[in-house]
Amino acid sequence: xxxxxxxxxxxxxxxxxxxxxxxxxxxxxxxxxxxxxxxxxxxxxxxxxxxxxxxxxxxxxxxxxxxxxxxxxxxxxxxxxxxxxxxxxxxxxxxxxxxxxxxxxxxxxxxxxxxxxxxxxxxxxxxxxxxxxxxxxxxxxxxxxxxxxxxxxxxxxxxxxxxxxxxxxxxxxxxxxxxxxxxxxxxxxxxxxxxxxxxxxxxxxxxxxxxxxxxxxxxxxxxxxxxxxxxxxxxxxxxxxxxxxxxxxxxxxxxx
Numbered sequence: 319x320x321x322x323x324x325x326x327x328x329x330x331x332x333x334x335x336x337x338x339x340x341x342x343x344x345x346x347x348x349x350x351x352x353x354x355x356x357x358x359x360x361x362x363x364x365x366x367x368x369x370x371x372x373x374x375x376x377x378x379x380x381x382x383x384x385x386x387x388x389x390x391x392x393x394x395x396x397x398x399x400x401x402x403x404x405x406x407x408x409x410x411x412x413x414x415x416x417x418x419x420x421x422x423x424x425x426x427x428x429x430x431x432x433x434x435x436x437x438x439x440x441x442x443x444x445x446x447x448x449x450x451x452x453x454x455x456x457x458x459x460x461x462x463x464x465x466x467x468x469x470x471x472x473x474x475x476x477x478x479x480x481x482x483x484x485x486x487x488x489x490x491x492x493x494x495x496x497x498x499x500x501x502x503x504x505x506x507x508x509x510x511x512x513x514x515x516x517x518x519x520x521x522x523x524x525x526x527x528x529x530x531x532x533x534x535x536x537x538x539x540x541x542x543x544x545x546x547x548x549x550x551x552x553x554x555x556x557x558x559x560x561x562x563x564x565x566x567x568x569x570x571x572x573x574x
Contacts, residue, residue, distance in 0.1 A: 328403060338396075339385075344384075346387030354380070361459065368464060390428070398416070423483050430477070479536060483540075486544055489547070503537070510533035510537065
């Protein structure tokens, strides 16, 4: 297809991704208050109340929660549209991975989001609140700032947990090899800790390790998946030895 045809195809895939996202938004808006009660639990344990600084803050916070939940609910459809966009550039035998791509990608995203909500955020928020109280400062957190922080880490961890799938796809395309990934493992570990230092809400090594540790494990899983499902390198044809080249061809019989 031409460049304009690719843009038209991309627009179609985006539209078909937005429709289920909008449906998920409407469903999630009905339960946005329950979702807010769930994500504010670390603050409740610390006896910190959320406040609204503007009259519209509560409404727009519910809209933010609903939009993110709409994306999460529509993630299988979004991944399917991503696959449908790149499928024309794949070989016929590679297109059979559409089902595993959508299923595994959705599961990994949900695992990353759950890990952020259940493990990282409670530790991070508790550390920040204790640090603030030790300085003699009474925390007054707006509902929008807290929800923005939770959304940032939920989506961030959900995307980060797609690492094994990304490495497997790159290996299938021949861009990277398991040998290359294994050889550069030490650099990957360093990059993982740098990413964790940037994305985690606290500067302490404990919370950074809560993100860097799963990244390292996911990288190793990606190497294993690349070895199993990656592109096979063609077998080398053995070269003829000098002795073989020196042997004369067998004589041909001449019919009488």
